[in-house]
Amino acid sequence: MTEQRASSELRVAIAGLGSIGTKIATALDQGIEGLALSAVAVRDPAKHQTFIGGLRHPPKILPIDQLGEVADIVVECAPSSQLRAIVEPAVKRGKAAVVVSVGGLLDNFDLIDLARANGGRIIVPTGALIGLDAVNAAAIGTIHSVKMVTRKPIDGLKGASFIVQNKIDIDNLREPLKLFEGSAREAAKGFPANVNVAVALSLAGIGPDRTEIQVWADPTVTRNVHRIEVEADSARFSMGIENIPSENPKTGLITALSVIALLKKQRATLCVGT
Numbered sequence: 001m002t003e004q005r006a007s008s009e010l011r012v013a014i015a016g017l018g019s020i021g022t023k024i025a026t027a028l029d030q031g032i033e034g035l036a037l038s039a040v041a042v043r044d045p046a047k048h049q050t051f052i053g054g055l056r057h058p059p060k061i062l063p064i065d066q067l068g069e070v071a072d073i074v075v076e077c078a079p080s081s082q083l084r085a086i087v088e089p090a091v092k093r094g095k096a097a098v099v100v101s102v103g104g105l106l107d108n109f110d111l112i113d114l115a116r117a118n119g120g121r122i123i124v125p126t127g128a129l130i131g132l133d134a135v136n137a138a139a140i141g142t143i144h145s146v147k148m149v150t151r152k153p154i155d156g157l158k159g160a161s162f163i164v165q166n167k168i169d170i171d172n173l174r175e176p177l178k179l180f181e182g183s184a185r186e187a188a189k190g191f192p193a194n195v196n197v198a199v200a201l202s203l204a205g206i207g208p209d210r211t212e213i214q215v216w217a218d219p220t221v222t223r224n225v226h227r228i229e230v231e232a233d234s235a236r237f238s239m240g241i242e243n244i245p246s247e248n249p250k251t252g253l254i255t256a257l258s259v260i261a262l263l264k265k266q267r268a269t270l271c272v273g274t
């Protein structure tokens with residue numbers, strides 16, 4: 001690779017090497033045109049030594065607040081509790097932050113003003129969802145309602161604060177149980193690692209207070225199932241996706257692929273979809 005080509009590459013850093021982060025790191029290391037993996041931030045470097053050492057071009061390991069120093073795009077793939085610590089320093093430096101823990105954005109919405117003031121950007125991928133292109137388009141007109149129903153296997157919901165606080169026993173369920181019905185904002189509080197998709201949907205459309213969601217614990221499904229109905233003045237549409245869980249049962253395999261597709265678009269000559 002010539003110096004000239006290398007200097008025109010977009011440098012990408014990843015915060016969090018779990019189910020999503022390792023797949024994105026692997027894809028970048030295997031080669032995405034015009035992009036290079038420059039650094040990662042991990043909680044426990046020893047745990048990730050074999051993975052990082054096995055990459056063709058091992059990236060630097062840096063503290064989360066330093067990723068923006070060596071990257072044009074910082075991809076947040078950590079628990080939502082870390083979102084601010086990852087995104088704030090990046091957007092302050094005028095960099096782009098790709099956020100997968102979208103639910104965490106609702107309590108940190110000032111980051112958008114901070115990014116704007118510093119020339120940074122916050123990018124939310126479609127993630128484990130579908131059709132945010134259509135929702136974006138419909139939102140240019142008027143969307144009347146957005147309704148979503150999420151069904152997850154028991155393993156995909158265990159530990160959610162809503163379930164723990166309300167002492168709901170889901171381990172012995174034989175039939176689907178509706179756990180929650182309300183706004184995407186309230187759902188994100190009760191299920192911070194389970195309904196990022198509802199928040200992404202709300203931000204693409206009519207916001208977290210008007211986007212309605214039901215969350216079901218469903219022992220009859222093996223996938224994370226999301227069904228969405230949108231009523232707008234331009235169209236009515238229904239969307240559905242059945243996500244195969246990754247090694248993290250809360251996270252669908254398609255989430256990492258969505259981020260990889262988004263990264264590919266940053267330098268692609270042909271871009272398809274909004």
Ligand SMILES: NC(=O)C1=CN([C@@H]2O[C@H](COP(=O)(O)OP(=O)(O)OC[C@H]3O[C@@H](n4cnc5c(N)ncnc54)[C@H](O)[C@@H]3O)[C@@H](O)[C@H]2O)C=CC1
Nearest residue numbers: 016017018019020042043078080101127128193196248251
């Ligand atoms: N937007 C979407 O459609 C979706 C979003 N998600 C969200 O994406 C995020 C990541 O998901 P997964 O990769 O499945 O989680 P994971 O639990 O597999 O990985 C998270 C990683 O972050 C690391 N981490 C924790 N604290 C850290 C710190 N201070 N610095 C660096 N690394 C740290 C952990 O050690 C772990 O390796 C979660 O918040 C999850 O809820 C998950 C699925 C879909």
Ligand SMILES: O=C([O-])CC(=O)C(=O)O
Nearest residue numbers: 128194195196197224252
């Ligand atoms: O469906 C999935 O794979 C993950 C999910 O709902 C979320 O985190 O929003």
